[in-house]
Amino acid sequence: xxxxxxxxxxxxxxxxxxxxxxxxxxxxxxxxxxxxxxxxxxxxxxxxxxxxxxxxxxxxxxxxxxxxxxxxxxxxxxxxxxxxxxxxxxxxxxxxxxxxxxxxxxxxxxxxxxxxxxxxxxxxxxxxxxxxxxxxxxxxxxxxxxxxxxxxxxxxxxxxxxxxxxxxxxxxxxxxxxxxxxxxxxxxxxxxxxxxxxxxxxxxxxxxxxxxxxxxxxxxxxxxxxxxxxxxxxxxxxxxxxxxxxxxxxxxxxxxxxxxxxxxxxxxxxxxxxxxxxxxxxxxxxxxxxxxxxxxxxxxxxxxxxxxxxxxxxxxxxxxxxxxxxxxxxxxxxxxxxxxxxxxxxxxxxxxxxxxxxxxxxxxxxxxxxxxxxxxxxxxxxxxxxxxxxxxxxxxxxxxxxxxxxxxxxxxxxxxxxxxxxxxxxxxxxxxxxxx
Numbered sequence: 001x002x003x004x005x006x007x008x009x010x011x012x013x014x015x016x017x018x019x020x021x022x023x024x025x026x027x028x029x030x031x032x033x034x035x036x037x038x039x040x041x042x043x044x045x046x047x048x049x050x051x052x053x054x055x056x057x058x059x060x061x062x063x064x065x066x067x068x069x070x071x072x073x074x075x076x077x078x079x080x081x082x083x084x085x086x087x088x089x090x091x092x093x094x095x096x097x098x099x100x101x102x103x104x105x106x107x108x109x110x111x112x113x114x115x116x117x118x119x120x121x122x123x124x125x126x127x128x129x130x131x132x133x134x135x136x137x138x139x140x141x142x143x144x145x146x147x148x149x150x151x152x153x154x155x156x157x158x159x160x161x162x163x164x165x166x167x168x169x170x171x172x173x174x175x176x177x178x179x180x181x182x183x184x185x186x187x188x189x190x191x192x193x194x195x196x197x198x199x200x201x202x203x204x205x206x207x208x209x210x211x212x213x214x215x216x217x218x219x220x221x222x223x224x225x226x227x228x229x230x231x232x233x234x235x236x237x238x239x240x241x242x243x244x245x246x247x248x249x250x251x252x253x254x255x256x257x258x259x260x261x262x263x264x265x266x267x268x269x270x271x272x273x274x275x276x277x278x279x280x281x282x283x284x285x286x287x288x289x290x291x292x293x294x295x296x297x298x299x300x301x302x303x304x305x306x307x308x309x310x311x312x313x314x315x316x317x318x319x320x321x322x323x324x325x326x327x328x329x330x331x332x333x334x335x336x337x338x339x340x341x342x343x344x345x346x347x348x349x350x351x352x353x354x355x356x357x358x359x360x361x362x363x364x365x366x367x368x369x370x371x372x373x374x375x376x377x378x379x380x381x382x383x384x385x386x387x388x389x390x391x392x393x394x395x396x397x398x399x400x401x402x403x404x405x406x407x408x409x410x411x412x413x414x415x416x417x418x419x420x421x422x423x424x425x426x427x428x429x430x431x432x433x434x435x436x
Contacts, residue, residue, distance in 0.1 A: 024279065036343070037264070042182075048242060049182070054231070056089050064078055151192065158184045161183075265403035277354065318362055322362075337350065356411050
């Protein structure tokens with residue numbers, strides 16, 4: 001059992017690393033196939049896509065993972081319930097996006113060229129919903145090998161489609177090329193679905209009559225008990241990311257700042273600098289996966305001293321992980337930006353942000369501790385405070401710092417969450433010994 005757990009962890013970690021590398025390659029490819037205006041347009045519409053995906057999925061894939069891994073639930077019931085819920089939510093979001101994409105592009109984003117890329121998100125919404133359900137089914141069954149292959153094929157199909165199609169249609173206007181980049185996401189998801197369904201068909205017998213068994217197989221309440229709390233927490237951050245460029249453009253245009261200049265600066269900060277900073281945070285997931293089972297055992301067996309030691313070691317390890325990347329970005333950030341995005345633009349912002357960005361690494365062991373204590377209510381409360389603080393600060397700081405306020409507000413939000421997390425962890429681990 002222990003050996004199987006270690007093998008699964010190694011495969012998942014390796015596949016996540018490979019997926020991250022391919023995602024970076026795709027971003028590097030786009031930065032070379034599209035000019036700065038094209039990348040600005042691409043980055044401008046991504047928050048809308050994230051909001052649509054969060055609403056369409058409604059955290060149903062996460063519920064599938066929890067229920068499939070539980071021996072009390074029948075797999076067929078879980079899958080049928082998930083598909084039914086996902087079908088309804090995806091249909092609603094697709095209809096809403098179809099009706100309001102023109103309004104979002106022209107009046108909210110103030111970029112008429114964003115209309116076509118927004119429309120090209122329509123096929124991606126149901127595909128990512130179905131893909132999420134199937135992937136989490138495999139994850140719940142601990143079949144990480146097929147899941148890793150699917151992720152690899154997904155990223156490979158996306159990169160190949162992006163490269164060959166954009167190269168072939170390079171003479172078209174930039175809005176069409178960005179639309180192709182959005183469509184490439186759908187191609188990747190469709191490829192992973194085909195592969196996983198092919199493997200699923202060989203392993204599971206799916207012969208049933210959906211109408212006759214609908215009521216028997218529909219477990220809405222259990223699905224929603226898991227999905228609703230997760231959706232609430234994710235929706236807060238996604239809504240903020242959706243509102244961020246809209247507020248930025250709306251306020252700055254009233255101050256008579258050119259829209260193209262706003263889009264370019266936003267693309268540099270959010271698309272280049274912040275994207276580069278969060279790239280090494282892949283290691284945070286590794287630390288989380290390693291630390292969480294250890295903390296769970298310490299709490300279960302009431303090992304107070306060991307718990308304190310492991311929390312401290314987790315913070316120390318995360319700090320040591322962040323140190324080389326902080327030094328790299330501070331002294332050689334221009335080279336990193338040139339390699340990644342084919343431009344040194346944003347190096348000054350990168351220098352300012354890389355040192356305080358260490359906060360996000362220190363947050364990982366604190367989040368693991370709160371998860372181990374099952375403090376979901378406190379974590380949701382922290383997310384709510386973080387989003388509210390960021391929203392208020394963004395509105396206040398935009399007139400003074402303009403586009404730079406995006407970076408400042410992000411650091412303020414991370415710092416506030418870190419302070420709250422330190423407080424709760426101190427209360428749970430170091431002050432209240434009897435809480436274990």
